[in-house]
Amino acid sequence: MSRGFVKEDDQEEIPMVPPRADLPEGVTNYVTQVGMDELLIEKQELINEREHLDISNEKESRIASNYINAKLQLLKNRIATAKIVDLNNQPKNIIRFGALVTLKIGNKTAPEHYQIVGVDEADISKGKIAFISPIARLLINKKVGEKAVLKLAKEDRYFKIINIQY
Secondary structure: OOHHHOOHHHOOOOOOOOOOOOOOOOOOEEEOHHHHHHHHHHHHHHHHHHHOOOOOOHHHHHHHHHHHHHHHHHHHHHHHHEEEOOHHHOOOOOOOOOOEEEEEEOOOOOOEEEEEEOOOOOEHHHOEEEOOOHHHHHHOOOOOOOEEEEEOOOOEEEEEEEEEEO
8 A cells, every 4th residue: 555545643653672782793692691591581571571561552552562572583683692601611710701800900909890791791880891892802811910901092091900700
């Protein structure tokens, strides 16, 4: 049917779905087991939300369902491409994916703790940094006692590795 014969009110709104955390093309989607568990919980929550939509307004229900389906599609793709890294198999004396690293940063006296994780589970407020972040890339392959330098526009930031755990 020609678009000229469609009432304006009948046109379906296309939901804007925010993209997931950036994972550059061609980069393996590494995740910890915790990260995979979180993705699966998120998937189940979206499915539950879709099943319990208020259907009193058919148009709003259809728009909400389309939005959830679009989010589910992105999530299913992320789950399908995930490669779980077994942290028990990581070398204990070197920083690799999944490492919980204790760092002395610059002149700060208190050490800081960060875990190198997948892009979907990264959350700086929880001390989790994505393996593709500049700091994580600096730390990968370092050992206790070594230093890493992040070159910034106004200064260099020094990171001394105090401890590595998995």
